[in-house]
Amino acid sequence: MKIGIALGSGAARGLAHIGLLKAFEDSKIKPYAITGSSMGALIGGIYASGYPIDKIEEFYLQLDLSVFKRFVDIKVSSAGLIGGEKLEELIASTIKQRNIEELDVKFKCVATDLLTGLEIVFDKGDLVKAIRASISFPAVFVPVYYEKMFLVDGGIKNPVPVNILPEECDIKFAINVGPSVIKEQLVQKYYLDNSFKKYKDTNSLMEKFQSFINGYFKNFVLDDSIKYPSMLETIVQAIAILQENAYINKLKEAKGNVIEVFPDLSNFKLTDFTKAKEIINIGYLEGIKIIKEYLS
Template identity: 35%
Template sequence: MKLNSRIDRCLRAARLPVLLFCLATLLAACSLFTAKPVQPARIAVVLGAGASKGFAHIGVLKVLEAQQVPVHMVVGTSAGSIVGSLYASGKNGFELQAIAMKMEKDKVIDYDWKIWKGGLIKGEKLERFINAAVNHAPIEKLKIPFYAVATNAGTGEEMVFGRGNTGVAVHASCSVPGVFQPVRIGKDTYVDGGVVSPVAVDVARRYGADVVIAVDISGGLDKDAPSGVMNTMQKTFNIMYAKNVAAQLKNADVVIRPNVEEIGSTDMEKFNQAIFEGEKAATAALPEIRKVLDKLNAEGRLPVR
């Protein structure tokens, strides 16, 4: 009897540690199968350089809005920074179109014939126009995260403005060499972002975009053989530019290419045509955009606007 009693006591004493071990093992196993919270994807729209062709960006944004495609980040280069900053400030596509209708060259272009300053346009009017349109909000206070891309004229490096004076950043991003006077900010001088990043997909990725919808208004290359010195030089520049664009677009999820080849760099009066071409190109890209959104939905990562 005493032996049996001792055995019973030993078994009871051993039962608690065994139960605790089993419970700990069960909890550890459960933790392995506990799914981590899924983060919704961040969708960026990257608006490329292209002077007056940039009105096409408005048409693209109108279609994205109509289809309720959420936009969590806007990256703009040159003309893309103008449209992008206004959109990031909270203006919708129709409001952007209304601004385009009222825009006149003398409201945004201030000629300065002192060519030794590096350009024929000062750019101060453009600064004032942008700052007034965004209610003088700095970049970091805009409603959608916005990044304007420029080129450091001293180092040749890409410069991304994600905070500070919105008008100044857009001015720097738009300062086409030889056309606009370079922009001095602090100790550095900046020119058009299209020199290094015509369609800055890499910037969107760097700042956390999971999905990138890129809008390329460069128009590509014409296949005609160059003729004459100036035409040959221009053709050579266009080849380098196109190669740069193509390299950046490889990292985009969706590429929208409005047909704006017939719109010249200074054809501001053709804004309606450019907007229409933007709408057409974005509409044509909708199946591809929906495919990306459907994939996010299947993964449980489809974001809300």
């Protein structure tokens, strides 16, 4: 059976992809193809090159401020806070094959052209450059200049790129670790005042913005004391919520037997990299569930 896996964007919640791939490997199941966006591109690309999933897990379990500083080059730039050169060096040190077309597993990842808004699909060429482009979150990473394009995070246009998995896949799994996972929990009981309403997911940007604001009251307003989200949390969460329509549209384009997978990550924020162990474990349990339900 040819198995395709689309690993979605989701920042720290994307660490669940490590656990899911580990569950597959423990069960001697090798994906035929992997596509990825943002964190999904990073983990999926390194794994597709043949780097052991245990080593990927080990790195993130050891991730702390001292490790972070070693691989992040802070820049005083209007284009972004992090240059990305050190991260490229780290990625290059882990992969076995530099070119996408030479990988052990068929692989594609996506980025977004900042100038045109177009989705850019990497299916050949430099794997490191492709991953670096796909993870370039706006205002955090300096965009990647590539073939006269300024490339940023692929999750903006295609958060779970299941539609670009090869058509010959017998079954395709769309692993969504993004905002749809927490959609129902965003606004339940914490409101600024009685004028706020619970909005359903629609195409209205205003309603999405309202839902976003309400969601923060759920996360940060307790006993009438307010803890405001950081600037990074605000940017990350705002973009993540706006990705929901993009996911729905891309899902409609996917052909074949597509299975949506939503690991329960509602207790984790997009910036919770220090909770790698818990997030990876959730991904592992989800992987075992997938295997039992669809691949046994």
